[in-house]
Amino acid sequence: MFHFRALLKAVCVTAAMTSVAGTAAAQIFKGETAGVGDPVHTMFVAFANQAATADVNIQVNAGQTLTRSMLKGAKGDIDFFSTVPSLVNLMAGQARMYEKVDGAPELAKNIRAIIGFKAGAYHPVTLAGSGIETWGDIKGKTVFTGPPAGSASATSEALIKIVTGYVAGEDYTAVRLSWGEGYAALADGKIDMMVRPAEIGSANIERFGLSGEFRVLSIPDDKVASEEMQALFGRPGRGMLQFDGDVYKGQLTEGEITALGFTQFVGTHAGVSDDVVYAATKAFWDNLDQVHATAFFLKDVTHETAFTSVNVPLHPGAIRYYEEAGVAIPDALRPGS
Template identity: 85%
Template sequence: MFHFKSLGRAILGATLVLAMQGAVSAQIFKGETAGVGDPVHTMFVAFANQAGKSGVEIQVNAGQTLTKSMLKGAKGDIDFFSTVPSLVNLMAGQKRMYEKIEGAPELAKNIRAILGFKAGAYHPVTLAGSGIESWEDIKGKTVFTGPPAGSASATSEALIKIITGYVAGEDYTAVRLSWGEGYAALADGKIDMMVRPAEIGSANIERFGLSGEFRVLSIPEDKVESEEMQALFGRPGRGMLQFEGDVYKGQLTEGEITALGFTQFVGTHAGVDDDVVYEATKAFWENLNEVHNTAFFLKDVTKDTAFTSVNVPLHPGAVRYYDEAGIAIPDALRP
C-alpha cells in the first residue's frame, strides 16, 4: 500500500539533498588579480570564466598588488590569485616586502599552483621628443619604474643599472605610481620614460602610436651575454624575449627588440577543496579554444606550456586533472 507519510519523508529527504547541493554550487570563491589591461588580468579572468562553466564561481577583485594577493592566498583569505614566481622565493626567505611578515616562510608552504604561462615583456617606453633615444639618455631624466609595493619597480631599476650602471635616485629620478597613473604621466609629459610589463602587442602600449610616435628601447646586444643580465634572465619568472618592433604602429626602434620577458602562474592554496580545483582546471583546458580567442598572446598557452616557471607544488586537484589528461608532470611539482 502506498503511504502519503512515506511520500512526505521521501520528498523531504530529496529536498534536503537538493538544498545541500545548491549550497555547494552557490559557493563563491574569492580571487584577486592585477588591473584591467594587464596580461595577468586577462589570463586570470579567462581562467575564472571557464571555471564558472563547471560551477566554480570566482569573484574577481581586479587592480590588486600581486605581492599582497599572494600573501592573502597563502593565509587562506582568498582562494585563487595571480602571482609571480620570484615572489615565492622572497616570501619563503622572508625578504624585502615580506621581511616583517610573521611566519612568512611557513605561509609560503601553503601556496599551490594550477598553471603557468608566458605573460609578456618589460617595455621601456619613451615618447618621441623626450630626448631619450638610447639607454644612456636616461641620465637626469624621470622614469616610472612600477608601483610602490610591487616587485616590478625593483626589476625595472635592476635592468637599467645592468645596462647603464645608473642608480635610481642618483643618476635618474625613479617614480613609483600605480600602473594607471604611470600611463597617464607618460601621456601627459610628466615623466620621460615608463618601464611597463605588458603582453606583446599590448593595446595599452599601442595607444602611444595612435596619436604620435614612441620608442621601445631594446637591450643592447653587448649587454645580453653579460653575467649580470644572464642572472636577471635566470631569475624565477624571468627570461629573454624578442619581438619585431613593427608589431606596434608608430614605434621607432627598428628591427628586432630584445626585452626582459616575464611569466606568471595562477595560484591557490592547500586548503581549497580538491574537487573545486579539479573542476576549474579541467574546465580551463577543455575550453582552450575559447581562451585563445580572448587575447592574441593567450594563443601561446597550451598544455605543453602548462608548467611554465611554476616553482611551487601543484594543487592535488590540478594534479588529478593533468594525470587523467595524460599530461606529464615534473616530479618537483607533485605535492
C-alpha cells in the same frame, strides 16, 4: 513490506546531498588580479570565465598588487589569485616586502598552482622628443619603474642598472606610481620614460603610437651575455624574449627588440576543495578555444606550456585534471616532493 522510516531516511539523505551540492554551486569564491589591460588580468579573467561554466563562481577583484594578493591567498583570505614566481621565493625567505610578515615562510607552503603562462615582456617606453633614444640618455631623467609595493619596480631598476650602471635616485629619478598613473604620467609628459611589463602587442603600449611616435628600448647585444643580465634572465618567472618592433604602430626602434620576459601563474591555496579546483581547471582546458580567442598572447597557453615557471606544488585538484588528460607532471610540482 513498506518501511516508512526507511523511506523517510532515504529522502532526508537525498535532500541533504542536494542541499550540499546546491550550496557548493552557489558559493562565491574570492579572486584577485592586476588591473584591466594587464596580461595577468586578461588570463585570470579568462580562467574565471571558464570556471563559471562549471559552477565555480569567482568574484574577480581587479587592480590589486600581486604581492599582497599572494599573501592573502596564502592566508586563505582569498581563494584564487594571479602571482609572480619570484614572489614565492621572497615570501619563503621572508625577504623584502614580506620581511615583517609573521610566519611568512610557513604561509608560502600553503600556495598551490593551477596554470603557468608566458605573460609578456618589460617594455622600456619613451615618447619621441623626450630626449631618450638610447639607454645612456636616461641619466638625469625621470623614469616610472612600477608601483610602490610591487616587485616590478625593483626589477625595472635592476634592468636599468645592468644596462647602464645607473642607480635609481642617484643617476635618474625613479617614480613609483600605480600602473594607471604611470601610463597617464608618460602621456602627459610628466615623466620621460616608463618601464612597463605588458603582453607583446599590448593595446596599452600601442596607444602611444596612435597619436605620435615612441620607442621601446632594446637590450644591447653586448649586455645580453653579461653575467648580471644572465642572472636576471635566470630569476624565477624571468627570461629573455625577442619580438619585432613593427608589432607596434609608431614604434621607432627598428628590427628585433630584445627584452626581459616575464611569466606568471594562476594560484590558489591548499585549503580550497579538490573538487572545486578540478572543476575550474577542467573547464578552463575544455574551453581552450574560447581562451585563445580572448587575446593574441593566450594562444601560447597549451598543455605543453601549462607549468611555465611554476615553482610551487600544483593543487591536487589540478593534478587530477592533468593526470586524466595525460599531461606529464614534473615530480617537483607534486605536493610533498
